[in-house]
Amino acid sequence: MKNIEGGICAVKGIRANGVKQGKNGIAIMVADARQLSSSGVFTRNKVIAAPLIITREALSKGELKAIIANSGCANAFTGKKGIQDAKWMAGLLSKKLECSPDEIGVASTGVIGRYLDKQWLAGHLDEVCDHISSSKEASAACARAIMTTDTTMKEVAVELNNGVRIAGIAKGSGMIEPNMGTMLAFLFTDACLSKKALDVCLKKAVDKSFNMVVVDGDTSTNDMALITATGYSECDEKTFQDGLDHVCISLAKMIAKDGEGATRLIEARVSGARSEADARAAAKTIVRSPLVKTAIYGKDPNWGRVVAAAGYSGAEVDQDRISLKFSGNNKEAVLVDSGKIIEGKLDELKSIMESREILIEVDIGLGENSATAWGCDLTYDYVKINAMYTT
Amino acid sequence: MKNIEGGICAVKGIRANGVKQGKNGIAIMVADARQLSSSGVFTRNKVIAAPLIITREALSKGELKAIIANSGCANAFTGKKGIQDAKWMAGLLSKKLECSPDEIGVASTGVIGRYLDKQWLAGHLDEVCDHISSSKEASAACARAIMTTDTTMKEVAVELNNGVRIAGIAKGSGMIEPNMGTMLAFLFTDACLSKKALDVCLKKAVDKSFNMVVVDGDTSTNDMALITATGYSECDEKTFQDGLDHVCISLAKMIAKDGEGATRLIEARVSGARSEADARAAAKTIVRSPLVKTAIYGKDPNWGRVVAAAGYSGAEVDQDRISLKFSGNNKEAVLVDSGKIIEGKLDELKSIMESREILIEVDIGLGENSATAWGCDLTYDYVKINAMYTT
Numbered sequence: 161m162k163n164i165e166g167g168i169c170a171v172k173g174i175r176a177n178g179v180k181q182g183k184n185g186i187a188i189m190v191a192d193a194r195q196l197s198s199s200g201v202f203t204r205n206k207v208i209a210a211p212l213i214i215t216r217e218a219l220s221k222g223e224l225k226a227i228i229a230n231s232g233c234a235n236a237f238t239g240k241k242g243i244q245d246a247k248w249m250a251g252l253l254s255k256k257l258e259c260s261p262d263e264i265g266v267a268s269t270g271v272i273g274r275y276l277d278k279q280w281l282a283g284h285l286d287e288v289c290d291h292i293s294s295s296k297e298a299s300a301a302c303a304r305a306i307m308t309t310d311t312t313m314k315e316v317a318v319e320l321n322n323g324v325r326i327a328g329i330a331k332g333s334g335m336i337e338p339n340m341g342t343m344l345a346f347l348f349t350d351a352c353l354s355k356k357a358l359d360v361c362l363k364k365a366v367d368k369s370f371n372m373v374v375v376d377g378d379t380s381t382n383d384m385a386l387i388t389a390t391g392y393s394e395c396d397e398k399t400f401q402d403g404l405d406h407v408c409i410s411l412a413k414m415i416a417k418d419g420e421g422a423t424r425l426i427e428a429r430v431s432g433a434r435s436e437a438d439a440r441a442a443a444k445t446i447v448r449s450p451l452v453k454t455a456i457y458g459k460d461p462n463w464g465r466v467v468a469a470a471g472y473s474g475a476e477v478d479q480d481r482i483s484l485k486f487s488g489n490n491k492e493a494v495l496v497d498s499g500k501i502i503e504g505k506l507d508e509l510k511s512i513m514e515s516r517e518i519l520i521e522v523d524i525g526l527g528e529n530s531a532t533a534w535g536c537d538l539t540y541d542y543v544k545i546n547a548m549y550t551t
Numbered sequence: 552m553k554n555i556e557g558g559i560c561a562v563k564g565i566r567a568n569g570v571k572q573g574k575n576g577i578a579i580m581v582a583d584a585r586q587l588s589s590s591g592v593f594t595r596n597k598v599i600a601a602p603l604i605i606t607r608e609a610l611s612k613g614e615l616k617a618i619i620a621n622s623g624c625a626n627a628f629t630g631k632k633g634i635q636d637a638k639w640m641a642g643l644l645s646k647k648l649e650c651s652p653d654e655i656g657v658a659s660t661g662v663i664g665r666y667l668d669k670q671w672l673a674g675h676l677d678e679v680c681d682h683i684s685s686s687k688e689a690s691a692a693c694a695r696a697i698m699t700t701d702t703t704m705k706e707v708a709v710e711l712n713n714g715v716r717i718a719g720i721a722k723g724s725g726m727i728e729p730n731m732g733t734m735l736a737f738l739f740t741d742a743c744l745s746k747k748a749l750d751v752c753l754k755k756a757v758d759k760s761f762n763m764v765v766v767d768g769d770t771s772t773n774d775m776a777l778i779t780a781t782g783y784s785e786c787d788e789k790t791f792q793d794g795l796d797h798v799c800i801s802l803a804k805m806i807a808k809d810g811e812g813a814t815r816l817i818e819a820r821v822s823g824a825r826s827e828a829d830a831r832a833a834a835k836t837i838v839r840s841p842l843v844k845t846a847i848y849g850k851d852p853n854w855g856r857v858v859a860a861a862g863y864s865g866a867e868v869d870q871d872r873i874s875l876k877f878s879g880n881n882k883e884a885v886l887v888d889s890g891k892i893i894e895g896k897l898d899e900l901k902s903i904m905e906s907r908e909i910l911i912e913v914d915i916g917l918g919e920n921s922a923t924a925w926g927c928d929l930t931y932d933y934v935k936i937n938a939m940y941t942t
Contacts, residue, residue: 207862207870237858237870239890272855273892376841378856379863450767450841451937458938464663465769467628471598472770479598479628499630501664540931546842547849 161403167299167315168327172350173390177292178305183270184280185231185305186288188253189346191224195391198224199358200265201366203383210235210242211266212384214250218262223355224388227346228253229267229306230281231331236272236381245276252282256289265386267344269308269331272381303329306344309545314414316407324351324395326403330411333375333420343380345370345411347387347404351395361401362387369408372440372533374448375419376542416447416534421541424456425517430470431530432483432523438475439524439531445473446520447535457537459513461506463495470522481525488515498525552794558690558706559718563741564781568683569696574661575671576622576696577679579644580737582615586782589615590749591656592757594774600627601637602657603775609641609653614746615779618737619644620658620697621672622722627663627772636667643673647680656777658735660699660722663772694720697735700936705805711794715742715786721802724766724811734771736761736802738778738795742786752792753778760799763831763924765839766810767933807838807925812932815847816908821861822921823874823914829866830915830922836864837911838926848928850904852897854886861913872916879906889916 168174168189178187191198200219202212218224228249235242250264257264268276288305292298303313310333317327332343353361366385387404417425428446433439446452449469455462466484471477480499485492486509493508495501512518559565559580569578582589591610593603609615619640626633641655648655659667679696683689694704701724708718723734744752757776778795808816819837824830837843840860846853857875862868871890876883877900884899886892903909 203863205859205862206866206868207858207873234855237855237887238892239871271853272859273887274855378840378842378859381859381862449769450933451769454934454937457934460937460939462662464625464628464665467598468596468663468769468772471596471772472594475597477597480630482598496628496664501629538934540934542841543845543848543929543931543934546845546851548851 161318161320161406164317164319166296166317167303168329168346168348169294169296169299170317171325171327171348171390172392174348175292175294176298176302177288178302179284179288180305183232184277186281186284187229187302187305188226188288188292189302190226190257190292191388191390193390195352196223196225197353197355197358198386198388199355199362200384200386201362203380205379205381207237207381209268209382210238210246211268212382213243214246215265218265221262224265224386225259225263226253226257227265227267227386229344231269231306231308233268233270233274233276234272234382235268235276238275241275245278248278249281252285267384269306269344269382306331309333309420310418312414312418314411316410318403318407320399320403322395322399324393324400325349326407328407328411330415332415333418343370343383343415345385347385347407349389350392351389351400352391352393353389353395353400357397358387358389361397361404364401365404365408368405369412372444373412373416374444374533374535413534416536419536420545421539422536423539424537426456426520426535426537427532428520429530429532430522430524432525432527433529434476434527436529436531439529442470442473442475442522442524443531443533445469447533450538453535453538456513456518457539459510461509461513463509466520466522476526477524478526483523483525485521486512487519488512488517552709552711552797555708555710557687557708558694559720559737559739560685560687560690561708562716562718562739562781563783565739566683566685567689567693568679569693570675570679571696574623575668577672577675578620578693578696579679579683580618580693581648581683582617582779582781584781586743587614587616588744588746588749589777589779590746590753591775591777592753594771596770596772598628598772600625600659600773601629601633602626602659603773604634605637605641606656609656612653615656615777616650616654617644617648618656618658618777620735622660622697622699624659624661624665624667625663625773626659626667629666632666636669639669640672643676658775660697660735660773697722700724700811701809703805703809705802707798707801709794709798711790713786713790715784715791716740717794717798719798719802721806723806724809734761734774734806736776738776738798740780741783742780742791743782743784744780744791748788749778749780752788752795755792756795756799759796760803763835764803764807765835765924765926804925807927810927811936812930813927814930815928817847817911817926817928818923819911820921820923821913821915823916823918824920825867825918827920827922830920833861833864833866833913833915834922834924836860838924841929844926844929847904847909848930850901852900852904854900857911857913866915867917868915869917874914874916876912877903878910879903879908
């Protein structure tokens, strides 16, 4: 497997474009397939946004030939009018592409409880559609168009050893604690896979990647990951799964690193858990803890907060068996070994905390299960960004 | 029921004192009872601090004649040495009082993963013990001695209509999401109640008060609430429960209001839930949401975040039935009525957000159950305080 250029347009059959103007943006992705199949996962928030409802419905009826996404307004908690507006978005693109609205996926991100700015969307659609292409610039324009508080564009493309390509773009920076679904992620491959196989592979990949990212612990109303396969290349499921995992984990780490106001990427690896659920809970709780996140921001060697987080995560934990290690900047510090505090390590830990990427390894010492979660530090800028989001 | 002066020393039979010096502090509370009974609730964090282990054991054997608490070091995640140190604290006070160490409750608060400063504690015990008294100044000194990042002392005393008194002191400002137990709260009454009755009343009161406060969502390793009854006055359980609820809710609100860096108290009242568990989950999730908390800090009328929080709280929710109201500064704004957005209310909401106390009412519209939770806004100062806690 190797990383390649070109973003989602590196995948045979995919064309895209996007435009961003202030807070508003439109992104369009179109698949010209040999054999089309598509799948999606959606937020578990019970307040689910209108575009997710109609996209889930479309996926239950058939495949998605194209996707239209807007930024600036989440079209969430907007009732029947919201559903009509999401259908209107699908209709807008289906007319252009001369296909059925049921073949269009719709996604939105932005403020909750506001109606779509239809005038702005209608006014800019032609501009986007007229320049859809398979260039790498088009993929980048598309990735940029879905950004909100993101500071970096998030795109990944890989070529597997058998020549199959998998690529994706994503957005996400705040309101990030995906649960089953995720922030917005649009994945593409030229592999030829059944809808059923895509469903299985996407769920597995999302569980290992987007569902293990926490920025602030708020699960969005609009989380969604969609995958479209254009069917040009044969690929066995195992090889495909490895590639898709890689793409999703790469995008997930980009999201964690670009968390609102973040200055550091935190990776929490939990091993030795009694069950996989325990490992996942402990890892996510560590990266979710405001106290761990602020300590890392302040380079405060307050490692006790990591142990406390594991303790309240719900995972089975015996404090006499826990081991804890921090790494970063090519250094490592073992702070606890099977429940025993290793003293005299605080200076080493402080120096590790200078690193932009900090790895926290917790061995629970009770079993064979492990999991990894990603997060970021909690900073003044997170507060600033979110104290003034709609104004 | 009326509020009275004097803190915990307003309760017949209670004497106290405390000293605070920099980060370190010792507090002593002694009960001279006609008929002593005591009860406690403890953190659900699986990493549980040493003093809680020995206090729980003492309560299983009998009653607590006195309590010794220190601030500056949590004596948590300190293994066998921590247990020895906590027993040493109990021994120190039991020698002074000429009673058994099993009659002493021990509590600690401060940094996790550090050993107690025994020299400091031993060096200051006499100073505290020699001036134990039943004055209101003694209660205040005791309440101040347990403070860490708290900016205000937290004490409440009430006299019920039948003359019975109930009083308590508490500390807590960060690492606040009590689960079953709570931050440190020491409650006293002159009522004559069995241990069993105290157990029941304390659990009920804690569930309605401390367990409904969230500052940051981190459950401490050291949460504990203890109650001591000196048995001088007869009191029926119903009257006592009402009084104890009032004292605990008052202390809980003080903790929320004094959350680290907080500028605003948030009260979330959820009604119309299918179950009590749903109502509690929704209320706590709203006050826990970093996005709700930052919006309130920034006076940003971004009410959609409240609805999103209710949606991911795990409570059963139908977005077409939710109603939402904000109040504060003697104004109110109905933003959603049975799923319908009421437009043109954002200016009113902005003005409500100027208030120091903001009430958020969510009617889920599905049932008859309700719950109230308290929290605070998330500010630059929360980040500052926690980025530099141990240094």
